[in-house]
Amino acid sequence: VPWDVVVVGAGAAGLVAAERAATRGRRTLLLEKNNKPGIKILMSGGTRCNLTHAVDRRAIVEAFGPPGRFLHSALAALSPSDLVELVEGEGVLTKVEATGKIFPVSDKATDVLRAFTNRLGRSGATLALAEPLVELERTADGFRLITSSRVLEARTVVITVGGQSYPGCGTTGDGYAWAARMGHTLVPSRPALVPVTTSAGWIQPLQGVTIPDVAVRVLAPTPEAANDEGQPAAARKSICLDSRRGSFLLTHFGLSGPVVLDVSRAVTGHSRPQSLLLECDFLPAIAAPILEERLRAAAAAAGKKQLLAILPEELPRRLTETLMLRAGLAPESKAAEVSKVARAKLVHAIKATAIPVHGTRGFKKAEVTAGGVTLDEVDSRTMQSKLVPGLYWAGEVLDLDGPIGGYNFQAAFSTGWLAGESV
Ligand SMILES: Cc1cc2nc3c(=O)[nH]c(=O)nc-3n(C[C@H](O)[C@H](O)[C@H](O)COP(=O)(O)OP(=O)(O)OC[C@H]3O[C@@H](n4cnc5c(N)ncnc54)[C@H](O)[C@@H]3O)c2cc1C
Numbered sequence: 001v002p003w004d005v006v007v008v009g010a011g012a013a014g015l016v017a018a019e020r021a022a023t024r025g026r027r028t029l030l031l032e033k034n035n036k037p038g039i040k041i042l043m044s045g046g047t048r049c050n051l052t053h054a055v056d057r058r059a060i061v062e063a064f065g066p067p068g069r070f071l072h073s074a075l076a077a078l079s080p081s082d083l084v085e086l087v088e089g090e091g092v093l094t095k096v097e098a099t100g101k102i103f104p105v106s107d108k109a110t111d112v113l114r115a116f117t118n119r120l121g122r123s124g125a126t127l128a129l130a131e132p133l134v135e136l137e138r139t140a141d142g143f144r145l146i147t148s149s150r151v152l153e154a155r156t157v158v159i160t161v162g163g164q165s166y167p168g169c170g171t172t173g174d175g176y177a178w179a180a181r182m183g184h185t186l187v188p189s190r191p192a193l194v195p196v197t198t199s200a201g202w203i204q205p206l207q208g209v210t211i212p213d214v215a216v217r218v219l220a221p222t223p224e225a226a227n228d229e230g231q232p233a234a235a236r237k238s239i240c241l242d243s244r245r246g247s248f249l250l251t252h253f254g255l256s257g258p259v260v261l262d263v264s265r266a267v268t269g270h271s272r273p274q275s276l277l278l279e280c281d282f283l284p285a286i287a288a289p290i291l292e293e294r295l296r297a298a299a300a301a302a303g304k305k306q307l308l309a310i311l312p313e314e315l316p317r318r319l320t321e322t323l324m325l326r327a328g329l330a331p332e333s334k335a336a337e338v339s340k341v342a343r344a345k346l347v348h349a350i351k352a353t354a355i356p357v358h359g360t361r362g363f364k365k366a367e368v369t370a371g372g373v374t375l376d377e378v379d380s381r382t383m384q385s386k387l388v389p390g391l392y393w394a395g396e397v398l399d400l401d402g403p404i405g406g407y408n409f410q411a412a413f414s415t416g417w418l419a420g421e422s423v
Pocket of ligand 1: 008009010011012013014031032033034037038039040041043044045046049050051052131132133134160161162163165166169170171172174366367368394395396397405406407408409410412
């Protein structure tokens with residue numbers, strides 16, 4: 001007897017899709033490549049799982065930019081507050097952090113996963129672990145699925161295999177080949193939410209330094225400036241590809257932290273990443289002229305103090321020392337010794353340091369994959385393929401990627417839910 005529904009991939013989207021389908025009385029099989037479900041839920045948010053964001057449906061749609069429109073029906077089916085209610089209904093209390101990110105009170109991703117596996121268990125769906133789907137074919141009245149160990153028949157199939165980032169988790173982009181074979185158009189995949197590497201030698205010694213609030217702009221040379229290779233990077237005419245504000249982390253390979261991950265999409269989407277600069281304002285709360293005036297006044301009032309001592313406390317000392325050196329100032333300089341020109345250079349270093357981009361850490365270290373199955377070919381009211389009746393797509397395999405903050409899980413859970421309600 002064929003299955004009513006086979007869901008492929010027991011990640012965020014698949015766990016919910018299978019539970020919904022089975023709860024609605026469909027004979028449902030959930031296939032998973034790994035020997036346990038929900039690996040990315042377990043490793044997400046530093047194993048704390050940032051499951052969604054404390055905003056309404058509209059703000060989730062907006063966070064995804066123009067493609068976010070695709071999510072209207074899915075979010076109407078499962079909104080951020082519905083998701084929180086669902087998890088809390090399984091006894092997993094949640095909390096909203098200052099950034100708006102929602103986590104389990106326990107800070108344990110295992111608790112979030114348990115909420116979903118509990119529901120799946122009650123639904124009557126069959127979970128088959130360590131059984132990857134290898135081939136997907138159409139038949140006269142449904143699909144033939146060839147797994148690593150058997151051949152299955154199904155009336156409907158929901159593909160929730162995710163993207164191709166962190167391939168070590170089992171997400172190796174398997175869905176794209178099936179999509180292409182079924183006639184779907186693919187938007188080329190690329191890493192998103194990925195740390196950025198740099199050729200700037202001064203970064204590496206600062207590894208481990210975190211700055212809570214940095215405004216980052218991704219600058220690309222204008223077409224005319226791109227031909228002018230002789231020019232120093234910082235003096236080129238440029239256009240801003242993206243700008244964000246948030247926490248910034250310096251690492252042994254370059255740059256990370258939420259704000260860097262959020263702008264990384266502009267880096268991986270550019271044909272020549274090495275021509276890009278990340279312009280960093282390490283003190284976005286204070287405008288440059290005000291900062292300059294404050295430093296002047298502080299130097300006049302306490303000239304014998306070290307300049308370092310009168311610099312804003314928000315800036316980590318290791319960073320300010322480096323920025324001073326880069327502005328041509330010895331870290332032990334006395335406040336009164338600093339000339340107007342040197343002060344302006346330091347303010348520039350604090351407010352507009354341009355870090356040359358080398359590239360990114362690639363799919364291996366990307367939290368999300370951008371690109372995937374074209375949204376135009378999927379009915380956003382059901383998640384059903386517009387090309388192949390009975391075939392559904394949900395989660396990251398779709399051409400959807402959102403910012404850091406729980407948006408990607410929300411999209412996966414909501415689209416998975418809607419698919420499971422529709423099969
Ligand atoms: C390190 C890290 C941290 C993250 N932190 C967060 C966070 O805090 N908040 C947030 O919103 N997002 C976070 N994300 C992103 C989030 O994990 C994904 O957007 C989300 O998991 C996508 O859900 P999905 O169900 O579409 O795919 P996935 O969760 O990736 O699930 C896909 C499943 O399909 C399985 N599979 C693949 N191929 C096959 C096959 N051939 N046969 C059978 N099964 C297959 C995989 O093994 C996997 O279990 C993070 C990602 C990473 C890598």
